[in-house]
Amino acid sequence: MTYSELLPLLTVESKDNGEIFTQTRRLEQIKSLLQHSPYEVLYEGKLSIIYGKKDVTPAKAQLLVSSHIDTVYDRCFCEESDSCWKGTFDNSATNTALVQLMLENKIGDLVLIAFTGDEEIESRGAQEVKRWFHQQTWHPQAILVLDVTNEGWDDAVSFTIENDRGFDLLTAYxxxxxxxxxxxxxxxxxDALPDETWIYGEKQSPDDRSYPCLSLCLPVGGDMHSDTGCWLRKEEPQMYMKILSRLLESLA
Structure with missing residues (x-):
C-alpha cells in the first residue's frame, strides 16, 4: 500500500488515560495492517506494542524505532489537495511512514518497532517500553523517535533532527x-520541545538506563494539536522514509 492510501487509514482516534488505551481504532488498524507482514508482535502492554521481524531472535536486535500513536484531537480527519494533505497528523504522519516501510520489508532485521501511548502527557508508553527492555535484559544500541514538528516547515525541509543525546563521536560522525x-x-x-527522547535518553530512576537517541521529525504546517488540522506536503514523506532507512543502516 502507498503512503497516500495508508495515511487516512491511520489518521483515526487513539487515546489513553495515562494507564491504558481507551480509544484503540489506530492501534487496531496497525495490528490489522501488519497481520500478514514480515513482522510479529513481541509484546503488547497497556500503553505500547512492540514488533520484531519474524524468524529473527529479538535478543539480536540492535536498534529501536518508536512512534507514538496517542492523539489530543476531538475528531481525527485527513483531507487531500493537489500538493498537500490537511489533517490531524500528530502522529499519524510518522506512524504511516513506519507502517509502510514495515509492509514493504524495508527496515533491517535487527530493528524493533514500538508504537506508544501517553506521549502527549508523561510518555508512559515509552516508559513501559523501557521496562520491557529491562525484563528481557535487552538493551538497544540506539533509539530513533519519530514525530512531527513545526520546525523547518517554512523552509520546506524534508526532515529535522531534534533532541539528539548520548551518541559517541564516531556514531555521531x-x-x-x-x-x-x-x-x-x-x-x-x-534542544527541542519534549518528546520520547526525554524518556529513552535519560535515567528515570537510579536503576534505570539511558540510551543514545534522537528524534527524526517530519515537518508540518499549522497547529499540530488543533482539531482544524495541520498541513503535510505530499513530496516530503518519501524523503523522510529514505532518511529513516539511511540512518538505521548507519547505526546498525
Missing part, C-alpha cells in the same frame, strides 16, 4: 555523513 549524503535540506535542533 556516521549519522552526519548519512544525512549529508542524502543531499536534502534539514534542520538540527539539539
Amino acid at each position: 556516521q549519522l552526519i555523513s548519512s544525512i549529508q549524503e542524502a543531499e536534502q535540506p534539514c534542520v538540527f535542533l539539539h
Whole structure:
C-alpha cells in the first residue's frame, strides 16, 4: 500500500488515560495492517506494542524505532489537495511512514518497532517500553523517535533532527555523513520541545538506563494539536522514509 492510501487509514482516534488505551481504532488498524507482514508482535502492554521481524531472535536486535500513536484531537480527519494533505497528523504522519516501510520489508532485521501511548502527557508508553527492555535484559544500541514538528516547515525541509543525546563521536560522525549524503535540506535542533527522547535518553530512576537517541521529525504546517488540522506536503514523506532507512543502516 502507498503512503497516500495508508495515511487516512491511520489518521483515526487513539487515546489513553495515562494507564491504558481507551480509544484503540489506530492501534487496531496497525495490528490489522501488519497481520500478514514480515513482522510479529513481541509484546503488547497497556500503553505500547512492540514488533520484531519474524524468524529473527529479538535478543539480536540492535536498534529501536518508536512512534507514538496517542492523539489530543476531538475528531481525527485527513483531507487531500493537489500538493498537500490537511489533517490531524500528530502522529499519524510518522506512524504511516513506519507502517509502510514495515509492509514493504524495508527496515533491517535487527530493528524493533514500538508504537506508544501517553506521549502527549508523561510518555508512559515509552516508559513501559523501557521496562520491557529491562525484563528481557535487552538493551538497544540506539533509539530513533519519530514525530512531527513545526520546525523547518517554512523552509520546506524534508526532515529535522531534534533532541539528539548520548551518541559517541564516531556514531555521531556516521549519522552526519548519512544525512549529508542524502543531499536534502534539514534542520538540527539539539534542544527541542519534549518528546520520547526525554524518556529513552535519560535515567528515570537510579536503576534505570539511558540510551543514545534522537528524534527524526517530519515537518508540518499549522497547529499540530488543533482539531482544524495541520498541513503535510505530499513530496516530503518519501524523503523522510529514505532518511529513516539511511540512518538505521548507519547505526546498525
